Amino acid sequence: MNNQRPISSDDEHRVLQFRPRTSPPSPAVQRGSGTVRPLHEAPERLDLSRYEQPRSEPDNFRQRMLANIAALAFTIALTAIGIWLAVNIADLRRTQDCVLMGRRDCVKITTPHI
Numbered sequence: 001m002n003n004q005r006p007i008s009s010d011d012e013h014r015v016l017q018f019r020p021r022t023s024p025p026s027p028a029v030q031r032g033s034g035t036v037r038p039l040h041e042a043p044e045r046l047d048l049s050r051y052e053q054p055r056s057e058p059d060n061f062r063q064r065m066l067a068n069i070a071a072l073a074f075t076i077a078l079t080a081i082g083i084w085l086a087v088n089i090a091d092l093r094r095t096q097d098c099v100l101m102g103r104r105d106c107v108k109i110t111t112p113h114i
Contacts, residue, residue, distance in 0.1 A: 095107060
């Protein structure tokens with residue numbers, strides 16, 4: 001397959017300077033005997049400082065780490081229980097299918113090695 005690139009000149013490549021948009025102050029317009037102001041005025045800048053609250057006491061790093069470790073242990077235990085339950089349900093289903101087909105030796109009997 002033939003790869004052809006379009007021929008480009010230096011005139012096609014131009015770097016544009018982008019300036020942030022700023023809204024000019026909304027002027028009041030005189031109409032008839034009254035002054036008309038626009039419905040939507042420029043909103044104030046959104047800032048996270050309005051959500052900041054002074055803390056009564058400093059962060060307790062040790063307590064946070066213990067809570068994280070407890071949450072991790074709970075998640076691991078819940079996952080292990082879920083896997084164990086899925087394996088047991090699959091084994092039970094296999095045994096039940098075997099019995100429903102009319103076979104006799106469906107349950108595995110384990111014997112200790114002597």
